[in-house]
Amino acid sequence: MSTFPIQRMYLTAAASVFAALFVQLAGADIRKASLLVIGVLMGVSLYHAAFGFTAAYRRAIVEKDISGVAAQCIMLALAMVLFAPALAEGELFGRGVGGAIAPVSVSMALGALLFGIGMQLAGGCGSGTLLTAGSGNLRMFVALAFFCIGGFWGSLDLAWWQQLPGIGSVALGRVWGWSPAVLAQLALLAVIYFALRKMGRRHVRPLMGEVPLNGQTLLRGPWPLLLSAGLLALLNWATLAIAGHPWSVTWAFALWAAKGATLVGWDPASSGFWADGFPARALARTILQDTTSVMNIGIMLGAMTAATLAGRLAEASWRIPWKSLLSAVLGGLMLGYGARLAYGCNIGAFFSGVASTSLHGWVWIFCAVVGNVIGVRMRPWFGLTIR
Numbered sequence: 001m002s003t004f005p006i007q008r009m010y011l012t013a014a015a016s017v018f019a020a021l022f023v024q025l026a027g028a029d030i031r032k033a034s035l036l037v038i039g040v041l042m043g044v045s046l047y048h049a050a051f052g053f054t055a056a057y058r059r060a061i062v063e064k065d066i067s068g069v070a071a072q073c074i075m076l077a078l079a080m081v082l083f084a085p086a087l088a089e090g091e092l093f094g095r096g097v098g099g100a101i102a103p104v105s106v107s108m109a110l111g112a113l114l115f116g117i118g119m120q121l122a123g124g125c126g127s128g129t130l131l132t133a134g135s136g137n138l139r140m141f142v143a144l145a146f147f148c149i150g151g152f153w154g155s156l157d158l159a160w161w162q163q164l165p166g167i168g169s170v171a172l173g174r175v176w177g178w179s180p181a182v183l184a185q186l187a188l189l190a191v192i193y194f195a196l197r198k199m200g201r202r203h204v205r206p207l208m209g210e211v212p213l214n215g216q217t218l219l220r221g222p223w224p225l226l227l228s229a230g231l232l233a234l235l236n237w238a239t240l241a242i243a244g245h246p247w248s249v250t251w252a253f254a255l256w257a258a259k260g261a262t263l264v265g266w267d268p269a270s271s272g273f274w275a276d277g278f279p280a281r282a283l284a285r286t287i288l289q290d291t292t293s294v295m296n297i298g299i300m301l302g303a304m305t306a307a308t309l310a311g312r313l314a315e316a317s318w319r320i321p322w323k324s325l326l327s328a329v330l331g332g333l334m335l336g337y338g339a340r341l342a343y344g345c346n347i348g349a350f351f352s353g354v355a356s357t358s359l360h361g362w363v364w365i366f367c368a369v370v371g372n373v374i375g376v377r378m379r380p381w382f383g384l385t386i387r
Contacts, residue, residue: 004311039298049228099356105166111341116371122331134303150336
């Protein structure tokens with residue numbers, strides 16, 4: 001339980017920004033306003049439970065602690081069960097929905113590998129970068145900026161990468177049927193978990209938490225990993241219901257950088273990726289008309305809110321060791337470029353992909369874990385600890 005005082009000034013600032021955005025969004029599209037709320041709840045859930053991917057994989061690799069990995073398995077299992085009926089019908093509450101299905105290819109695998117290395121150098125993934133930046137970490141704002149640049153860079157090169165061999169998109173639910181596909185994936189999660197236990201991995205952090213859950217801890221944290229896992233699965237399902245597609249993160253970063261590039265004279269017509277279709281339409285609209293951007297803003301506001309309630313919002317410090325700053329720059333570029341090649345991050349490719357029974361989600365996590373192993377061993381080069 002946090003013993004630090006609530007940071008009321010910053011809490012008021014976060015609440016004011018949220019209120020202004022909500023009113024503006026609700027006036028144009030209540031669904032966008034609802035997605036902002038979902039984003040805020042995601043940010044709070046991630047922060048209060050310290051639920052993440054980068055640190056969880058590093059602990060599993062270095063300390064043999066699979067607490068975070070086990071929580072992710074539970075989150076995935078719940079999401080699969082929630083998603084399957086909607087994806088089988090193709091609609092939810094009368095609205096058409098589609099899963100996060102993407103091609104399996106050499107470029108996708110290389111992108112996931114690069115992303116995994118970037119996770120450990122930057123110190124976060126897509127959601128983790130938003131979370132840590134939102135809680136006041138200046139270094140992660142640097143990583144986020146270069147994440148955006150890397151994503152834009154990757155979009156300019158994507159056509160070349162997509163010429164490499166691949167087998168196309170494979171949705172196991174469509175190939176095997178939704179019930180067999182979900183059961184097979186649940187069995188695979190169980191095999192992975194018990195194999196890790198057999199290899200000597202253990203739970204250092206109890207999934208049910210170490211602090212009793214009451215009104216105080218619900219408001220200020222910490223939350224048990226299990227609570228956050230369940231909420232994130234439900235919130236991803238809610239995203240599917242409202243947006244028509246599952247939770248994603250990294251598309252917005254490439255979009256933000258592309259918008260910035262137009263301000264300095266870049267011509268979208270010079271890029272096959274941005275010249276037409278959905279990317280061109282998104283580029284022509286405002287950020288607040290983009291679903292992923294709205295949710296990302298919500299996640300940052302949620303993280304800021306949770307950090308202020310816990311009394312732990314970091315005061316920005318400009319003193320960042322140059323090696324650490326370099327790792328944020330390089331890691332951010334790897335994250336952005338890798339995510340664009342791999343059709344997303346731990347959220348869009350892995351979490352939403354596996355929940356949608358997409359084969360690319362499983363290939364993505366295998367390659368990303370290999371990248372994390374490499375990245376952990378590179379961290380000392382930049383003065384970063386491996387723990």
